[in-house]
Amino acid sequence: MRLTEPLTKRFAYGIALGVLSFQLLAQQTVVTAVTEAQKETATQLIQTALESDLGFSIVESLTTEIGPRLGGSEAEKRARDWGVKLGKSLDFDKVSIEEFTMPFWDRGHLHIELTSPYQQALYGTALGGAAPSKKNIDASVVYFRDIHALAEVKNGSLVGKIAFVDGDLLVKSQTGAGYSQANQRRRVGWQHAQRAGAKALVVRSVGSDSHRFPHSGMMSKNDDGWAKIPVIAISNPDADHLRRLHNLGKPLNISLHSESKWKGEVSSGNVILDLIGSEKPDEIVLIGGHLDSWDLGTGAVDDGAGVAITTAAAALIAKLPKRPKRTIRVVMFGAEEVGLLGAFAYAKQHKDNLSNHVVATESDFGAQTIWQLVSNVNPQATELMDEIAKVLSPLGIVRGGADIAGGGPDIIPLAQQGVPTIRLNQNGRDYFDLHHTPDDTLDKINPDELAQNVAAYAATIYMIADSDVDLKIPKTK
Known part of the structure; x- marks a missing residue:
C-alpha cells in the first residue's frame, strides 16, 4: 500500500468491493454478457490496481527522464525509445514502433x-x-x-x-x-x-x-x-x-x-504494445494515450497520465494466469497535439484490418477520477456495458449514455471508420487550469486518483477482451 494513500479511502473501496463480490456470488441468474468468473477477476484487478503504484511510477518516469515531448522533436523520439523499453520490461507480448513523417514546427x-x-x-x-x-x-x-x-x-x-x-x-x-x-x-x-x-x-x-x-x-x-x-x-x-x-x-x-517557424519534414511514430489474445488474437481491443506533449511543461496531465493509466492497466492484466480471449493493444500515439497526426497515421496504416478492432478508447483528459462510462457500440452489446458499469460502481463510476460517440481525440479517425468506442470520463475540473501550460507538471497528479483510473481501465478492458459479445455497430444502408 502506498504511504500517500488515505486509509479512509482505501477502507471505503475495500468495503464496497467486498459487498460487490458477495453480491456476485449470491446471484442466481446467469448473465451471458459477463460471466461470474470474469466479474470476480475484474473485481480482483480493481483491488490490485488500487494497491499498486505502477501508474504513478510510469508517469513519473516519463516526465522526469524524458521531460517535454514536442511532436516531431528529438525528445519525442527519446520518448518512443522509452516506451519500447517500458513495454518490454512489463512483459508485453509484442512491442513495436510504427513510424510516419510530419512537418515540424518549433516555438x-x-x-x-x-x-x-x-x-x-x-x-x-x-x-x-x-x-x-x-x-x-x-x-x-x-x-x-x-x-x-x-x-x-x-x-x-x-x-x-x-x-x-x-x-x-x-x-x-x-x-x-x-x-x-x-x-x-x-x-x-x-x-x-x-x-x-x-x-x-x-x-x-x-x-x-x-x-x-x-x-x-x-x-x-x-x-x-x-x-x-x-x-x-x-x-x-x-x-x-x-x-x-x-x-x-x-x-x-x-x-x-x-x-517560431516550420522546419521541414521529420519522423515521428506510434509505440504499439500488444497482449496477444488467447483465443481470438486477431480481434483487437485498443486503448492508449498520446506520448507527445507541448513543450512548456513536462506533459504530466496532458497526456503522460493517459499513457500511464492505459499501460499500467494492460500490464496488470498481463499478470493474470491466462491472457484474455482478445488482443489488448496499447497505443502511445505520436504527434497528437499538432493535429492528431499519429492517430490518422494509425488509421491509414491499419485500414485493411480496422474491422478487427472490437472497440477503441483513449485516456486524455487529465488525471482526476473517472466518474462515468459511456459507449457507442452495437445495441446488443449494451448489456455488456451495463454489467461492466455495475462492476465499476464501487469506484464511484456511473453508467452514462449508450449511444455517445467519442472515445477520445486520437480515436476520432477510427470512429470515423466505424470502430466502436467507449469512454471512461474523467473529472476535468482542473484540466484547463493546467492544459498546455508550464504548470503541467507531475506534482499536479494525485497518486490515489490515478490508481482509480488504472483500476477502472483494467476491469473494463479485461471484461471486453475476455468477452464473446460483438460490439460492432451494424452499417445502415
Whole structure:
C-alpha cells in the first residue's frame, strides 16, 4: 500500500468491493454478457490496481527522464525509445514502433511587452503553426472583445496594427464544457487578423486559471496553409490587464519578436504494445494515450497520465494466469497535439484490418477520477456495458449514455471508420487550469486518483477482451 494513500479511502473501496463480490456470488441468474468468473477477476484487478503504484511510477518516469515531448522533436523520439523499453520490461507480448513523417514546427524564442501607456512585460507563448516576426514589431493595438467581433473586421482594416482578441475565462467544469467555443480564437482568429492586414495577433489564453501562465496549442490552417503572421497567446491576468486599460480609453502599444517557424519534414511514430489474445488474437481491443506533449511543461496531465493509466492497466492484466480471449493493444500515439497526426497515421496504416478492432478508447483528459462510462457500440452489446458499469460502481463510476460517440481525440479517425468506442470520463475540473501550460507538471497528479483510473481501465478492458459479445455497430444502408 502506498504511504500517500488515505486509509479512509482505501477502507471505503475495500468495503464496497467486498459487498460487490458477495453480491456476485449470491446471484442466481446467469448473465451471458459477463460471466461470474470474469466479474470476480475484474473485481480482483480493481483491488490490485488500487494497491499498486505502477501508474504513478510510469508517469513519473516519463516526465522526469524524458521531460517535454514536442511532436516531431528529438525528445519525442527519446520518448518512443522509452516506451519500447517500458513495454518490454512489463512483459508485453509484442512491442513495436510504427513510424510516419510530419512537418515540424518549433516555438523558438519570444519577447513580448506592453510599451504604451507604459512598459510592462507580458507573459505569452507562440501558438502552434505561427510564423516568425522576422524583425521586432512595435505597433498600436486594436482591441476586440471576442472572436465574433474580430470575424466582422473588414479586409485591410488592420494594416500596421496588432490585433488583440479578448474573451473570458473558461468556467471550471467536470466535462470541460465551453472549451470548443472559446478555442475558436486560438484556432481561427489568425485568419481574420491576417486578411485584415494585421502585423500580428495576440489572444487571451484558452484556460480556466488566473495564473500568469500562457496556454499554448495548435492553430488550424486554411486553404492557403498556415499563418503568415506571429500569433501569441498571453496569460489570463495579462489579458485582464489589457482589457482594463482599454476600458479606461488608454492607447495600447505592444512590442514583440517571435522566432517560431516550420522546419521541414521529420519522423515521428506510434509505440504499439500488444497482449496477444488467447483465443481470438486477431480481434483487437485498443486503448492508449498520446506520448507527445507541448513543450512548456513536462506533459504530466496532458497526456503522460493517459499513457500511464492505459499501460499500467494492460500490464496488470498481463499478470493474470491466462491472457484474455482478445488482443489488448496499447497505443502511445505520436504527434497528437499538432493535429492528431499519429492517430490518422494509425488509421491509414491499419485500414485493411480496422474491422478487427472490437472497440477503441483513449485516456486524455487529465488525471482526476473517472466518474462515468459511456459507449457507442452495437445495441446488443449494451448489456455488456451495463454489467461492466455495475462492476465499476464501487469506484464511484456511473453508467452514462449508450449511444455517445467519442472515445477520445486520437480515436476520432477510427470512429470515423466505424470502430466502436467507449469512454471512461474523467473529472476535468482542473484540466484547463493546467492544459498546455508550464504548470503541467507531475506534482499536479494525485497518486490515489490515478490508481482509480488504472483500476477502472483494467476491469473494463479485461471484461471486453475476455468477452464473446460483438460490439460492432451494424452499417445502415
